Amino acid sequence: MQSINADIAIVGAGGAGLRTAIEAAQSNPDFTVALISKVYPMRSHTVAAEGGSAAVWQASDSFDLHFNDTVAGGDWLCEQDVVEYFVQHCPREMIQLEEWGCPWSRKSDGSINVRNFGGMKVARTWFAADKSGFHMLHTLFQTCLKYPQIKRFDEYFVLDLLVEDGRARGVVALNMMEGELVQIRANAVVFATGGAARVYRYNTNASIVSGEGMGIAFRKGVALRDMEFVQYHPTGLPGSGILITEASRGEGGVMLNKDGYRYLQDYGMGPETPLGQPKPKHMELGPRDKVSQAFWHEWRAGRTIPSPRGDVVHLDLRHLGKDRILERLPFIRELSMSYMGVDPIEAPIPVRPTAHYTMGGITTDACCETSIKGFFAVGECSSVGLHGANRLGSNSLAEIVVMGRLAGEKAAERAKEGGKVNDTALNALSSDVEKWFTGLQNQTGTESWAAIRDEMGLSMEEGCGIYRTEELMQKTIDTLAELKERVKRVNVADGSAVFNTNVLNLIEVMNGIEVAETMAHSAIKRRESRGAHQRLDEGCTERDDERFLKHSLAFYTPGGAPRIEYGAVKITKSQPAKRVYGAEGEAAKAEGKAEGKAGKSTAKKERGNG
């Protein structure tokens, strides 16, 4: 097997991977940075983010306000020291992107414009029309071309992480075009492999968002943290799940049920705000978990609109007028017209909640390093502790650059330490990976990976959807266990070397099942409702800080179901309080009770038993 030496190996070349690579390259001009991805960088899913990226900017805003919105939005399951670091570094990173050429939308005087987003008290979302992720990704990709020491391995599929004597030493990857395996050795490895919402049948994610990074880390013994928290975005297109940005609501779009009624006022986000005057943290600018949950209740009450691809509600933008839609939401119009045949200037867009984002992921410390020395994780694949039980829109684009920079810096420090590499051991590990891969290529049987993938997706929708019950979660757990057996009987029998996506799709599904298992097992053991994890079974419908103000940690058990343990939540200055929006939020603010201003005395210490 060919062996290539680098100082730092980064897996995944979306926004987080690219930002990490640039930082690592800048930190030491003598470093070789291997940037490895199963797709060309600009195909990464960052490209599909639409709305924008959070950073305190206006005079009326403050780091404390961004902190409070994030921690309350995450239902107090955030690592508060990480949130603190994050909010303080967001503005610098948005400016850095600007200086690298990102075409942020501007005010007429040439200064940066910001827009409203759900769950954010003050407008602080930097945006580039409704293609913010696209522009960030291309800006980062183009900027990375400036650094000759960033060596790209485009269309290399990483099969495993090399860990020797408790330290990350590189990866084994498949050159997809040649069909050859290669060892890419490095003294620091950073996973920036994205999320795993493709384990759900209906989701906003690109087909590549299948969770291998999480799967590999998990099998190496790193815990996957808070995996039960999967965000449903309230506005996806029915059937395809294509994302219709929250910025549609930030700009003033409204949600209507079958009677044309703005139903969010009935779910703690009212009172109704005047049309065309969106108000932060009210109505359509509520947080995603609550807006998605409101859809579910409307559906159960028979007030949604039947469609051939499931029930929908209407997202109405018409009152914004043609000019504002064309200026601020041109891509939304294009998507709605192409994929639904609906021009939002003329008619409301049919939407429904679809799986969107994995709040949890590979457990890291506040500096993005995992429990394996020299092995880092950053971006959606990671759980650095920023999002808690529910992520606020526009915090994830900010995360990939703020934490990407930090990961690059820290990985560079680790790489510098170097240490002695055990050549024989690494070759033996790589040889094991090769045997396993060859075995898969030649696997015969009667099952199809595509059928298993679809069954997994439907089962996750049923058991780990917007609302969960013990019974349905158990059913999903049983299904996943069965699929894990069936996947061993998938017929591949395809030894072709060049661009053999048949075997790679199988590997994606195998990892997906393991990741889905961590979600389902973490979910069933969390006997409370918090953020995106909402239960309907008795005794579990409320948040229970006494027992569950703690992170779940899913550990790999060879051949079996994941073992669930718990870890403490770092609480620095915001004590858990009731999460309130709309008028209730205003009232609580007046009384100084909510949003972390006050808390029960019992909650003042770190909790958890891990």
Added chain:
Amino acid sequence: MADMNKMSLRVMRYNPERDDAPRMQGYDVPWDPSTSFLDALSYIKDTLDPSLSFRSSCRMAICGSCGVMINGVPKLACKTFLRDYPEGAAVEAMANFPVERDLVVDLTHFLEYIQTLKPYILGNQRRPEEGPNSQTPEQLAAFRKFSMCINCGLCYAACPQFGLNSGFLGPAALTLAQRYNLDSRDFGKAERMPHINKEKGGVWACTFVGYCSEVCPKHVDPASALQQCKVESALDFAAAVLNCTKKKEAGHGKQT
């Protein structure tokens, strides 16, 4: 799916380890008015023939992965719908690129050309601590359209010049160069112009057929970017001649 109609598609297949040349294979796929060609290819791979290879990612026309030829016209598979081809259609790999396998082509040249033209901010030393550059909506509008390229390569599949001369930097790469040349924050034009001016691969190889703009799925209009490049290049050339004359005159002056 039961009441869905079926449509016959012919799809290009090529496995370099087995086939001497690409061949077409027929598949019947179910469809309704929302079915895209990417949906159809995924159906084939999922249920009829898992060995079919093609690239895809976002399925919403923003990642640029799934460029193919549909009835000989460069298209994004995810943004082209079976409903518009009632007679069926042929799906082939993008023209003008070497085929690696089935619908997967080799994009190496294209990516190298993008890099050659230095598509990043040059000559601006501003640091984050100093705050963002000012840029008015008008200054943004000057280059915004050209910043919308998703690097799908359809314009290369459409370009007759790239077909004849694979050394031509091509529509998307030159458009990106023009995007930065027009950006009020950039001062790197002088570094890009030698590549744009280059005799064989530069902008003058473009014969302004305009097909690139026709097939662009994001309405970036590379043809107009290349026309602008030509004007810049002509001015650059004129300035170079003028400078040269001046230098000669100055040099002459010194000698006397």
